[in-house]
Amino acid sequence: MSDRVLSRVARAAALLVTVAVGLFAPRPAGAAGTAPAAALHVSGNRLVTADGAAFRFLGVNRSGGEFSCIQGKGMWDGPVDQASVTAMRSWNVRAVRVGLNEECWLGTADVPAGGVSGAAYRQAVQDYVNLLVANGINPILELHWTWGRYTSFSSGCGDEKATCQKPMPDMKYAPAFWTGVATTFKGDDAVVFDLFNEPYPDWATLMLDKPGAWRCWRDGGSCFGIGYSVAGFQTLVNAVRATGATNVIQLSGLRYANDMRQWLQYEPADPTGNLTAAAHVYNFNDCKSVSCYDAELGPVAAAVPLTINEIGENDCGHGFIDPLMTWADTHGIGYLGWTWNTWDCKSGPALITDYTGTPTAFGAGLKSRLTALP
Template identity: 60%
Template sequence: MACAALATAALVPLTSAASAAAAAPACSVEYSVTSQWDSGFQGAVKVTNNGAAKDSWSLTFDFADGQKVTQGWNAKWSQSGTTVTAASESWNGALASGGSVFAGFIGSWSGANTVPKAFKLNGVTCNEDVTDPTDPTDPGDGTAPALKVSGNKLVDAATGATHRMLGVNRSGAEFMCVQGYGIFDGPVDDASVKAIADWKANTVRIPLNEECWLGLDNIKPEYGGVAYQSAIKDLVTKVEAHGMTPILEMHWSYGQYTGNSAGCSDVHATCQKPMPDAQYAPSFWSSVATAYKGDPAVAFDLFNEPYPDRATSSLSDAWACWKDGGTCPGIGYEVAGMQDLVDAVRAAGAGNLILAGGLAYSNDLRQWLDHEPADPAGNIAAAYHVYNFNTCASESCWDEQLAPVAAQVPLVAGEIGENTCSHGFVDQVMKWFDDRQLSYLGWTWNTWDCSSGPSLISDYAGTPTAFGIGLRDHLRSVNG
């Protein structure tokens, strides 16, 4: 909803995906090399405590190739021979059960920089699953389907069955990190994800922040780069474990825009911009695509709500900007067009499903087919957003503008909502989309007052607001 040299992190997950029969290990560690140069590198660790709460912690691991830690942060780093120790500081020693801590370091290397294989937290070996088929905390059966485009439908790649994405948005990761408060707004533990699945949702759209994912200098280290990417990965894993499709979407991005309908004057990713920026957006999608190219169950939504049409009075110029980017009328930064972002995803080797929203905050798809980005994978769908206060918010408009698009490509309403604290409007939206076997996602699974915006829930156990009860009951009737 409208509301220094870069080194892309190379995340090396060391915790295997939990099967339906695996309980959590006593502790989990993810180690990553976030950048590397001729004689040095920057590394990071994420430590998750799955056991009893701890008042202090100490992580140990061994280097295999003579690497040396030269400096570090968020821990007291030391090294004896090949053994490295990262001990808690006075301010981050408390580590709750289920809690995580992040620490980073600079190191030297020569010849090879092999990733450490074994880690211990307070002397206990990490990353060793315990098999227990009766474990009641198991997150789910991991049945999220890989999706692909077939004609104008989305289908399960394994079975060929038509698949509709029906679910919710989980807002927070687009704004909390850049504002310096955290990564998510509210809990994203298994119980809170299960509550979404209990509504019979099969899809969760996760808005992201470009600068936080890339770990740019204006983002606190504990909320950006590897820490942010690891947190998103954890949420994606939970979503998939409950059989739901995760959609990763670039929501807030870099670039200064002060023209018509500007959300902010800040160059940083603190609001919705009219288009993605050429400086960082392709790198963002290259990094995201690299991280998830081995997981075709994850879909990519390229950019939340483009509005280059607000920066220029020429619709032809706006659509040209949308597709090809470059120097766009009324936008002061170099723009990455949708074609640039599709190219970045595919060049990374990812064949994942891609969504692309149109103009007017994704509410205008009239020229989408004429400007559809070329996709060598043939796996792209049109995204649409609709609220009761939008221009195209009636059945007559949908018949005129959306039906022709839906006849050619899959159509996904990535955001639907209303600001009335009721659900009469979204009931109409869902019926129109149901009649045509199309997809839609409610905004948003956050505990905000529905009188100030379309919030679906009043608590993270899934208690619906007066607005949310319409979507909940409908999803249960459709998918129940």
């Protein structure tokens, strides 16, 4: 990485620290009788609250913050007001994973007119986080769309701007993004950081160099098949902890977060001990059976807290997620349905048909399970 790029990243990080100071405002009131979301930390292979009670992330994803801004369509996809959160609470949702865009947060020149950017974007994220926490819901902030031109195998787009999923976070913006997010939310351990949505550096090597892909995952730098300098997860963990933030951090595995087999071997160092693992499981993934969960997810969950941050199926039913949720319940593992958006669930997993919380056939399976849990 050149000195010029390092200087640019340092200046951006310093600016974000300055902007973030003083952003905190009193939280909005939650639903009557609802306690705020609990501060969390890691104890062994479990997440626990301040009083030592075991905790699982059980809930939904909320998509929109990663794409609406960079597409010039405002901030969110659908409402993020009290009524929409009350609908989530009617499903017994306890965690909401919120997708973000690094260029919109940083306010780069790549964000088009009509897209919320910079200070306005950061304030909108903070407002939603405050609303969720006030309603007893733990927000998981995750970096979903990032900068970097990638046109090799399994490319999502040929645009270097943050307009699609990339195989790994970039050194140009990702460390500054996490410096800003961590500075904004440090001291509020109800908020969780998922450092990157779905890594797939293994696809850049055509699946031929898994050890190299895992080294890229942890250490970053120049990675085979990826044409930009990569910010490895150790770099991003360091960026978060350098702010003084002790928030729980989540790290997803390879193969779009579905391959966790060497997660423990390449786990980054974290001085706070608040590092956790995250996987994604769909019916079109490779690891999609109880035998695979036992073999690949089970050993990780035995060592560190594991959450299945995205569960879903592309048939608008819940026959696939039912046994997955049963397995997760049995092993004390949390799970989040994709996604609390009113999309056509025949073309991809969508939980609701409207923002009052009317479930799709797929969503009905998750709602039934969540509302039955204590």
